[in-house]
Amino acid sequence: EPEVTQTPSHQVTQMGQEVILRCVPISNHLYFYWYRQILGQKVEFLVSFYNNEISEKSEIFDDQFSVERPDGSNFTLKIRSTKLEDSAMYFCASSRTSDQETQYFGPGTRLLVL
Amino acid sequence: SQQGEEDPQALSIQEGENATMNCSYKTSINNLQWYRQNSGRGLVHLILIRSNEREKHSGRLRVTLDTSKKSSSLLITASRAADTASYFCATDAVGYSTLTFGKGTMLLVSP
Numbered sequence: 001e002p003e004v005t006q007t008p009s010h011q012v013t014q015m016g017q018e019v020i021l022r023c024v025p026i027s028n029h030l031y032f033y034w035y036r037q038i039l040g041q042k043v044e045f046l047v048s049f050y051n052n053e054i055s056e057k058s059e060i061f062d063d064q065f066s067v068e069r070p071d072g073s074n075f076t077l078k079i080r081s082t083k084l085e086d087s088a089m090y091f092c093a094s095s096r097t098s099d100q101e102t103q104y105f106g107p108g109t110r111l112l113v114l
Numbered sequence: 115s116q117q118g119e120e121d122p123q124a125l126s127i128q129e130g131e132n133a134t135m136n137c138s139y140k141t142s143i144n145n146l147q148w149y150r151q152n153s154g155r156g157l158v159h160l161i162l163i164r165s166n167e168r169e170k171h172s173g174r175l176r177v178t179l180d181t182s183k184k185s186s187s188l189l190i191t192a193s194r195a196a197d198t199a200s201y202f203c204a205t206d207a208v209g210y211s212t213l214t215f216g217k218g219t220m221l222l223v224s225p
């Protein structure tokens with residue numbers, strides 16, 4: 001069964017450093033998402049991406065964040081200058097269409113900012 | 115903004131018993147989805163129910179949706195120790211594809 005994959009599974013970084021989180025969505029899916037979950041809190045939407053453009057973004061997704069689909073398979077989330085409060089589990093998700101469709105989540109990348 | 119909220123926050127049962135979790139939300143939705151998360155792991159999709167559906171089954175799972183009350187329930191029948199996990203409902207509002215998650219119900223099934 002196809003699945004969303006994410007790398008790395010864990011990342012530790014120093015405050016102020018840039019990190020890139022990588023995702024490979026399911027191959028025939030057209031809509032891609034990033035969510036995050038701070039330890040003990042709700043899963044929160046960050047950004048959605050379709051047709052090489054951001055389609056929606058939350059207040060969390062400020063100028064420090066960017067997304068890219070550099071090739072036909074990868075979907076990346078970049079945090080330009082990490083802060084302590086960026087420590088969280090970051091989930092990538094994809095869906096075939098935009099609505100009335102299941103979003104399939106990857107296993108997550110646990111980011112720890114020291 | 116809409117918000118999915120589950121109750122109870124935590125539920126402890128014995129193997130073989132049924133577990134019922136509830137979710138409430140605030141705005142009109144396209145769909146409601148239930149996900150499961152084992153401790154510190156990824157989100158596993160369980161079931162999607164559309165706004166025009168009232169009940170859906172998948173194996174030992176039964177989901178109901180009452181759009182007039184803006185609520186849903188997830189029933190796991192004949193629970194197993196392996197069902198121990200956190201369960202989240204997630205809704206997408208009409209006109210949007212993004213999911214809004216609740217805080218989740220932590221289910222503990224003891225052997």
